[in-house]
Amino acid sequence: MTFRPLIPLVLASAVLAAAPFAAHAQSAQAAGPAAATMQGESPSKLVLDNSQRVLSTLDARRAEFTADRGKLQAFITGEFDQMFDREYAARQVLGRHGRGASDADVAVFADALAESLMRRYGSSLLDFNTRLRVRVKSETPLPRGLGVKVSSEMLRQGGEPIPVDYLMRRAGNGWRVFDVMVEGVSFVQTFRQQFDTPLTRKSIRDVAADLRAGRMQADAGTGG
Helix, strand or coil: CCCCHHHHHHHHHHHHHHHHHHHHHHHHHHHCHHHHHHHCCCCHHHHHHCCCCCCCCHHHHHHHHHHHHHHHHHHHHHHHHHHHHHHCCCCCCCHHHCCCCHHHHHHHHHHHHHHHHHHHHHHHHHCCCCEEEEEEHHHHHHHHHCCCEEEEEEEEEECCCCEEEEEEEEEEEEEEEEEEECCCCHHHHHHHHHHHHHHHCCCCHHHHHHHHHCCCCCHHHHHC
């Protein structure tokens, strides 16, 4: 199957993973070392506990979001920004083109890619089935100490479970998502393939400018 129909799910998955980690880090830091130890829940537990909260918000505010797409974008962007490690993920997307690139150039590309995704696919979340349950299957370390992979499934009524894996790394006092894999298709790998040719011909900032101006779009139809 193509990756395009799953993009709302990828965005939703990133949003679902986003809120708990920042909230966990803030509450633990505010309450001191004892609370931090007591609150030391695993990434998988935090994903599980917060998934339904975000799904419920999408469902409860569906009419509001439908009437005002600006509020929808603000909600998605706010949740997404709390946790998704834009710059680290962008370096993975850039691949060989990002070697030696400045942090500023990577940040410009990261913002342009995220904005393109939100602009093109954000409204599709209104069609997203929020009557789901999330089941965490495992939490395993990534090679070379890069972080952890939380393997989960989204359980649909009358449908096959949808495998969703979150790749996460330590950042400060919490965790950040840098890739989401839906049915084995990687967000990072899909866009690395898409942007390889443009980045061979143009600079990182030029590609970012094309994304921002709409001359190029983050097209998830290339994977899967």
